[in-house]
Amino acid sequence: MKRNDGRKVDELRPMEAKTGVVKRADGSAMFKIGDTIAMASVYGPRELHPKFLQNPEKGLLRCNYNMMTFSGSGDRVRPAPSRRSREISLVTQNALLPVLNMEAYPNSVIDVFVELVQTDAGTRCAGICAAAMALADAGIPMTDIVSAVSVGYLKNTLLVDINAVEDCDLHATDIAVACLPRSGEFSLLQIDGDVNQKQLVEALEKAKGACKKIYAVQQKALKEKYKK
Amino acid sequence: MKEHIKKLLDNDLREDGRKLLEYRKNIKVEYGISPKSAEGSAQVTIGDTVVVAGVKFGVGTPFPDTPDEGVMIVGAELIPFSSPDFESGPPSIVAIELSRVVDRAIRESGCLDTKKLCIKKGEVVWTVFVDMYPLNDDGNLFDAMSLAAIAAMKDAKFPDYDKKTGKVNYTKRTKTGLPLKGTPLECTVIKIKDKLLLDPSVEEWKALDARLTVGFLDNGNICAMQKGGEKSLSVKEISKMVEIAGEQVKKLRKVL
């Protein structure tokens, strides 16, 4: 099967990654996959305001996913947070938490801001990739770097890294995952569509392989900053 | 440290070694940073300050008092992504002032021919949204955003409009750019004690007593102005600041 952009079924779109892109942040990263460009900045651990949110037992990871108003493929995106962006913020948070030890930061917060500059499907996954890199760039202890990708079924063919055209196809099933490269476990899993159990397991294995390739890009970019 | 900035200024010195009226050297405008999503976009770099602006088109009904004119809306958001000083939540008063000051220069210059944005008089007109974000705030967001907004507008191309369905086809872009007649640009001069400075850093901005943002037309006339800060300015000072800003704007216009 030929994909609309000429890729093989298990081929990822071209990727680019860079860290240290926001000088004033404690850590930051840009992750580009195809035409989707995500940027993330990290501040903290810092004092948590308002004070009533403070927890003496553990710190808070606070993620905020936002699409810039001009980053959508159609109409202008409204600037206020939508239900969609709030949900993505939440799943981003949960995708990252397994690699962090928040108990080390009582009463504090680690803020992660994800901004989408341009979108062409897979924005939450690109956001998670950028966020994980930004956390590592900030020097925050982590047990792993999180990589994310969306795979899916289009007319029963398993495709890796769904683009916008494929995503818009009515018959497509979209499976967004985040994977911890070392353990191979998943910290994000969202499915829109129709799959059976066998297909799901097959898709997860494929996604795991794709995440390995993404991880290599993330790892290289993190080190690149210190080479020169 | 505010006191340190003031102490240096007594000797006409600045923290980063620049002269009082010296702009940072590496000013850069990149076009089309979001070419697939935005109909126009640009990124402006001044030193370590980076801002982006994007243009989106929409269609809507005109205002009743201007039935044959399209609408332009300029907005800025100070996202906490770009600085530890910015907070989450609805636009702060700082962001609102920033949007309105950038908007004013573009609007009042009359550089955008809003009559050419009319699709059907009294019924359908184009709406042009210009949205700006800092990616890294290292000072002087006013000038950076003024540059970014006009650069993104220059970069913009209309999407296809289907007269039958009344819908915009964003996947098809025309070759027509915005009907722009000029490039209004703003430059900000700040005053700390009795000294005037260009292109302030974040720390200098925090220490300012007064500031004046001046918008200029291509012919050098003034099209917008905003005085900020807690202290007052004399006619002599205002005149001097306008002169300084006017000279700098000529240089800034060259990077577009």
Next chain:
Amino acid sequence: MSNLKVKEKDIVVPGEVLANGMDFLPSQGTFRDGDDIVANMIGLTFIDGRVLKVIPLNAKYIPRPGDMVIGKVTEMSFSSWFLDIGCANRAMLSVRETQEFIESGVDLSRYYRFGDYIVAKIIKVTRGNIDLTMKEQGLRRLGVGKLININTSKVPRIIGKQGSMISMIKEKTNCRIVVGKNGLVWLQGEPADERVAAEAITMINEDAHKDGLTERIEEFINKKCKGGKDEKK
């Protein structure tokens, strides 16, 4: 069988496996996961016999008792000041921990005002509470000077072996310099010298992981200081 996967001074990222097997021991910046020793932060590997360490390339300040830090007064109560020392929790300086005798009920801003920078020492850290003291030599309110933020992981490099680096910078630039463990550096001197010293410190901050640092910094200062004087003539 045990197997080392990295060389000395390799740049590693969180999650990177440094070695397999039980012959190696995890230390700072690493942890054991089953058979593997894994890096948990971005940094440079340091191999000390069987012990594996990762020296962070970037890290937020973690307060520890005995650290000399620079903080900014951000809050006051009737018996203490609260200082921002660049970490998640504010540090407390009680009136009892100052060098002078302060009567109770006195307006504390008569001693230290909001926005003042103070160099103090951490005496106790308990679950987010940080207590400071000023009852030691050299601890004081800092006058008007330049402040720069550096990475806390670079503080040892800026100080150098037995203070060699910082002494060299102080001597050559004629600046007074205080380096807080928390990554704040305060400088005071002639404006031109101050800038050279600041640039040198920023250079160390950015290039600390590269070889030949001391020589490069010395060369830089020599060139700049000379150049500066020539300009004045």
